[in-house]
Structures are given as structure tokens and as C-alpha cells.
Amino acid sequence: MGLEIQGKKISGLVIGNEYFTKPNYAATWLECPDEGVEGQDFKGQTLMKWDAATNTATFKSNATVNLPEYYTPTLPASRLAITLPDGFRFLDNGGNATFYGHYSMNGVSTQSAGISIQGNKLYCRITNGYQNTNPYFICKITNEGLITLESEVTFNVGKI
Numbered sequence: 001m002g003l004e005i006q007g008k009k010i011s012g013l014v015i016g017n018e019y020f021t022k023p024n025y026a027a028t029w030l031e032c033p034d035e036g037v038e039g040q041d042f043k044g045q046t047l048m049k050w051d052a053a054t055n056t057a058t059f060k061s062n063a064t065v066n067l068p069e070y071y072t073p074t075l076p077a078s079r080l081a082i083t084l085p086d087g088f089r090f091l092d093n094g095g096n097a098t099f100y101g102h103y104s105m106n107g108v109s110t111q112s113a114g115i116s117i118q119g120n121k122l123y124c125r126i127t128n129g130y131q132n133t134n135p136y137f138i139c140k141i142t143n144e145g146l147i148t149l150e151s152e153v154t155f156n157v158g159k160i
Helices: none
Strands: 011-014 018-021 028-030 046-051 057-059 063-066 078-084 088-090 098-103 107-118 122-127 136-138 153-159
Touching: 046 153, 098 122, 098 153
Parallel strands: none
Antiparallel strands: 011 018, 028 046, 046 057, 057 153, 063 136, 078 122, 088 153, 098 107, 098 136, 107 122
């Protein structure tokens, strides 16, 4: 069922001189809301491209969270990593995901961290076993701590 006017289906709109149709999600990068709390959650820009055929979404992100030195509690805090745009929700994504830390002038680490899903939000529980406060990223970074445009991560996402 879609929108109809006088028995005719609406397939697009004209506003001014521009014609708008249903978005092609597989070809469009959508901006995810940056809802993390500064100093507690991942903050920064995250983009998502959704594939309806596979119910997966590819993410590019420069979002980071800084963890204090030797932050390795038995049950680390849940940190908001990604909030999806309106109309999307996370599907079952297993129990872990990989996150990337930058711990010195030329050091990059990876960490498999527990994740949890609550509707359109993905949370993780990461730790920092190093002697300094270190940033952690959603996407892979270079040894210099830079994020490249090619760096992506994929999660299962559905449309509501």
C-alpha cells in the first residue's frame, strides 16, 4: 500500500524544478545521528549505505572514544558506537565486533569487543590495557592514526 491521489499511485514528487523518487539506498550514503555523550561514547561522523537485498549496511566513520589508561574493568561500560538514521534498525549481529585503537606514534591495535543492540543503536564494551589514554575507532585506521575513505565496517541492518 502506498500513497494514492484519486486512485493513482504516487511514485515521486516535483518540488520546484526537481523530481524526487524513493531513495536508492544501495547508492546513497546516509548520515547517522551523532548521539554519543562526549567523553563516554563514540563521537564523530558516521555514514551508512544500506543494501536491501542482503539486509546489510556498510559504514564509514571517523567516530572515536578516548579510554583512560589501563581501563580494563571486568565489566566495562557500554559505549554508544552507532545510531542508525530514522527508519532503520540493527538485526542480530552476533556478540562481538572489532574496534581499532591507536596507542603510540606508530601503533595500531585491534580489539574484539562485546556488542549489544537496542533497536537503532549499537553499543560496545571496549577496554584499554595501555599506560596512556588512547583513542579507539569504529573503522580501521593507519599506523599514523588516520582513517582512509576505503575503510569500512558492515553490520546487519533492516528497514522498519
